[in-house]
């Protein structure tokens with residue numbers, strides 16, 4: 300990634316809330332100059348299935364026109380979120396838009412989605428929490444990714 304963006308004016312966009320820990324770890328490994336901004340979107344509510352209806356709940360502070368944008372996602376499931384975010388960045392005149400995602404669920408219809416240029420892990424199509432990912436705002440603090448069904452209902456970990 301450092302080579303891909305060498306000499307560019309990189310803007311790292313953390314997609315809140317799920318990718319805040321991943322973004323922190325990622326940016327601490329970048330050796331090229333970059334800025335960070337945050338956008339919050341919602342499509343899940345407090346449930347475990349996507350509504351597919353993505354809305355911005357907290358917008359970027361920066362103007363992204365002519366900027367090279369790297370969207371940092373926690374997980375790609377149906378792809379509705381990245382489709383929406385890429386379209387939004389393109390509408391706003393970004394010079395380029397790339398995606399990095401920590402996780403992608405197997406079975407995601409990748410052919411009909413924007414390309415995820417940098418991907419951490421493919422996982423089975425199960426609901427996961429931890430390392431920033433929540434279930435009804437809980438479990439984000441876990442220093443690992445876990446299936447929800449494997450955790451105690453009390454949430455006391």
Ligand code: 5GP
Nearest residue numbers: 317349375376377378379380426427432433
């Ligand atoms: P998509 O729009 O691709 O269906 O879903 C992407 C967003 O839904 C992610 O950024 C994340 O916020 C949420 N999401 C999708 N799958 C999971 C999951 O297994 N666990 C959690 N905690 N969130 C998920």
